Amino acid sequence: MAETQVDENAQDSGRDARAARKAARLAKQIRSFADAHGGAEGQLAYIGQTGTRIVLVGEDGAWGDLVAPTHAIAVGAAEKSGITLHEHFDGEFAGKVRTGPYEWTRMAGIQVGGPSAG
Template sequence: MADTQQVDAKDERRVARLAKQISAFSREHGGAEGQVAYIGERGARIVLVGEDGGWGDLVAPSVEIANRAVEKAGITVHDEFDGEFAAKVTTGPYEWSRMAGIQVGGPKNPPSDT
């Protein structure tokens, strides 16, 4: 029983930390919306889009923890990162150069250490 309580307390701390980060992002960007996506063994990705078009993401250890965090933060959550939601994202020169990479003269991705 003590092991279950310890795990639950750890999960609660993770939820609280993520919710605090989501809330801070929301305040900084005039509000926020999000989407939770399963990313395999790694857990879940929480994509955040601010009212000003700024965006970011967080990784949670599970979809359950991610869902609890966005609920606790009180943001609107989308089932999918569809066209209407994606259109709210504002990208600048940095993002375009990173996405383009060497194809159109953007900066190269750093070499992998593996």
């Protein structure tokens, strides 16, 4: 029984170490985005078994996202990066996003009769 407990503890510490490395890598990517766009804010969105989406909005209106395998890793990455997190992607926060022709064509244009993606 003691041997089983040791094995489980080793597995837990290995998982914790991998999660910490993943959070650190994501934090580095978040900081890189923030540095390139004059700062950034974010919002976390649970996307099921896939994980948690980290939506980023730069001070210049640019936006992007990353996916963390777990919500805990997403929270850790956001905290390590130092960005402000919003609870919801509400009107004020969403209003900071600047979209261009690509977004209108790919995400909205096709559905609302905009230019085709071809």
